[in-house]
Amino acid sequence: MAVAAAMAALGLAALVALPGVQEPDPAEPREVVPGAETLHVSLHKTAEHERLSPGDRVEYTIGVRNSGARAVTGAEIVHHLPPTMRYVTGTRGAEVDGGRVVWSRPLEAGERTSFTVTGELTALPEGAGRPVATACLRSGADGVLVSCASQEHEVRRSLLPLWAGVTAAVVGLLALAGGGAVFYLRTRRPRPAPAPSGAPDPDPEPVPDGDTRPGATVHRLDAHRQGVSG
Numbered sequence: 001m002a003v004a005a006a007m008a009a010l011g012l013a014a015l016v017a018l019p020g021v022q023e024p025d026p027a028e029p030r031e032v033v034p035g036a037e038t039l040h041v042s043l044h045k046t047a048e049h050e051r052l053s054p055g056d057r058v059e060y061t062i063g064v065r066n067s068g069a070r071a072v073t074g075a076e077i078v079h080h081l082p083p084t085m086r087y088v089t090g091t092r093g094a095e096v097d098g099g100r101v102v103w104s105r106p107l108e109a110g111e112r113t114s115f116t117v118t119g120e121l122t123a124l125p126e127g128a129g130r131p132v133a134t135a136c137l138r139s140g141a142d143g144v145l146v147s148c149a150s151q152e153h154e155v156r157r158s159l160l161p162l163w164a165g166v167t168a169a170v171v172g173l174l175a176l177a178g179g180g181a182v183f184y185l186r187t188r189r190p191r192p193a194p195a196p197s198g199a200p201d202p203d204p205e206p207v208p209d210g211d212t213r214p215g216a217t218v219h220r221l222d223a224h225r226q227g228v229s230g
Helices: 002-016 161-187
Strands: 039-047 058-067 076-080 084-089 096-099 100-104 111-120 132-138 146-150
Touching: 002 084, 039 132, 076 084, 076 111
Parallel strands: 039 146
Antiparallel strands: 039 058, 058 111, 076 100, 076 132, 084 111, 096 100, 132 146
């Protein structure tokens, strides 16, 4: 009983936070429907991705149960989609008003049943908020909230323009620094040391032998010939 009351309070707080939903006046007299405390609701979701982006769809399964011994003839199942999500399709017989989906049908004693709603994310919530869907079950159009359940979604958020600019500037600076380092290393390569004075050229250019035309007299001079001793 305490758990059901806590869930009802949680669901009421979630519903009051939605646009167009007003908190009921505690002083206002309400009809007590027999068996209302035996109504229970659960909410499960199946999403295309773990983190949602605009255009992604989510299917909600709303499970309801009447654990009492009496039927609740005017039961209502109310599902509120997040403000950033639009209704796509759902179980037949629903009345759709924007993001509010309502089924009205009796719940027999001990009956269990379920309803489905498919929504599509149209925009990202402002700030750090997350889309939250809430489903509640009540004993009638004017009945009290008996049981509620909520589901929260993770969303993919794009980088802010400022952060995108900072990231681009950092990448540019890193690329510039890398190019400067390569240029510096190339200019700092050691140059070959000059050959010692008097050492023969390791790769001397060939010296022409003079006139090598046919019939010409060729005189050769041996530069390494030693002098003749007297």
